[in-house]
Amino acid sequence: MRYRCRRCGRSQPGDFSLWRCPCGGPLWWDAEPRLHRTEIVEAESSMWRYGPALPIGLAQRRITLGEVVTPLLAVEWGGRKVWFKDETRHPTGSFKDRGVAMVVNHALAHRVERLVEDSSGNAAAAFAAYCAAAGIGCEVHVPATTSTAKLAQVIAHGARVHQVAGPREAAALAAQSNSAGRYAGHNWHPLFVEGIATIGYELWEQAGYVVPDQVIVPVGNGSLVLGLLRSFTALLAGGEAHRLPRIIGVQSQASDAIHRRFHGLPGSPAAARTIAEGIAIRATTHEDEVVAALHQTNGDCYVVPDAEVVTALRGALAMGLFIEPTSAVALAGLTRLLAEQPADGAGRTVVVLTGSGLKVADAVAKLTTN
Template sequence: MTALLPDCYCPLDGTRVPAGSLDWCCPVCRGPLDLDYSPTPASLKSLTGRVSSLWRYAECLPLPAPDCTLGEGRTPVVPLTGNVSAKLDFLMPTLSFKDRGAVMLAALATRLGPARVIADSSGNAGTAVAAYCARAGLPCTVYVPEGTSPKKLEQIGAHGARLDVVPGDREAAAQAARTAADEPGVFYASHVHNPYFLHGTKTYVHELWEDLGGRLPEALVLPVGNGTLLLGAALAVAELHTAGLIDRRPALHAVQAEAVAPLAAAWRAGADDLVGETPMARTFAEGIAIPRPARARQILRAVRESGGAFHTVTEDQIRHAQQDLASRGLYVESTGVACWAATREGGSLSPSLGNRTAVVPLCGAGIKTGLATTR
């Protein structure tokens, strides 16, 4: 079954990892992998009548629709202002956009037949992996840092996954998972290192393109911690542009919490990679509080090549943006409002955006973390 899978390769040194391998990183530099895969999207007209899930974009996905699908994808787009709309990705089976990538990881794991699946997460990715592993009948362990939202822990456990709460921060949980990932027979469902995850998140943009009648907004505003949604978006934009299905590429605008903003700091320094050390700090946007994102070089390059920029938001801006969205009928978790905090009036992106069209993702449901309150 693995014969039809594309190989992986290291974007830094070119080392190849053959299809069917349980290797989760480059064996030379231990960095994340990319997929040797360049699909051609279907035309807009040919999508009519297809299944109403992300699997309607079959030509662009490296795996066929699996039995473990939960109908993920096809989330609605609603206007927020005259030129800014929101894509409601919290309306997913596990209430976050991470389902787009997690279903790909579960489908791949089903093909490879590991003894067990592991993941690490600050909550949403772990929940999504746990849910799809449950659907696929795969044993799963999720490593989370202490301090993870109790609601997210409850959700992960409800899906039958084993929870391993690691003392320390998000990086400590990732290190524990990476150690376990080197054991024989383990499939590491890493939303950071495994490129199949990115080929799931790219469907966010394919859906936008279809729903907007074969075009994209002038700006895509995306939250960035490990950068999985932004890098997926960059993949989809490249696919659509190469196929001649869009005549221009939208600018990618990346948003980080001011409290933990290593990529924004590198951007301001004009660097191609991270500069210095970024200490971990408390923030309402816990889901994007990543001091050392493994794909930093790729994220910075994608934003730069698109003509976009990096932006940061304060804790007060996050809190007010969450309240503002709730007053509009949209109850979104505090991480998921970061892009609206940057884009709405008073945000750092608002002046440069002007009247250009833009879409922000609302990535996770408010029920996962509750309302952000003044500390």
């Protein structure tokens, strides 16, 4: 396996010797995956069924926590029929398990003894759990403001937690300079996005081998946008899709770096103080690629204020869906999108619900109880 730098194009070894290119650019799996329905591993009922399009297939996978094909729920929102991809059902309760499962299996193959990660919470929980399963040491750098319940999950799995004062980016810098293990920050590691890509394959297969018309996702660093584009591109290459679905990113008004770049707005990004802690980030590592991906798919990017996020969260809870506020950001974006689009012209719309509210139950209760 090789990596390639998206900035300067240089090929690099596909191991843990580098976490980014010497030029500073992000590294990617140097491959152009393609998938045809005949290549699906029918006997496997998880993300690993798309192994032929992944850097690590079923034969190379050494550990699993029982990743699942998550439900695609047909629901009504604002009087319209849409679909929710319920990523809260994964082993640690968020979509991050897909990417972390890929990274930790890669670390096992390279005999890495200790991984270092930085996260606002969900990815930290995923790393701690998968490293525990793999017998790999785990150091996690989190912002000091991270939810206690999320930290409890990390600590319980035996990871060493470093709480870092300051913004989300301070936790990343601290992790990158931690020499106790190999840095595998999920916003940088090349294989993380490849695991996330499996959401796109599932959306296509669950709909009877048809890609959706548009997919709405919350955007912090943008790994969901990049993962979806990766799988939809592979389906195009495999002759399974005839066009790329529109990818529509939604950010918090208080954390709007991608939105600003996408729309060419002047000024600097907001200070990243929002109830949607999963996407509270100011400086992103893949900004060029995420903005390009949204444009490439003829997509869009919205920002929503916290008040609309709370309204959307209440709406989801009233449907029996216990999601975290970060997921409700996408639903607030959905409300805006539906108001702009004619009822018969939008096609099939999917929203990705990224994480469970159980980890932030206190916050959900406070936000939604009168």
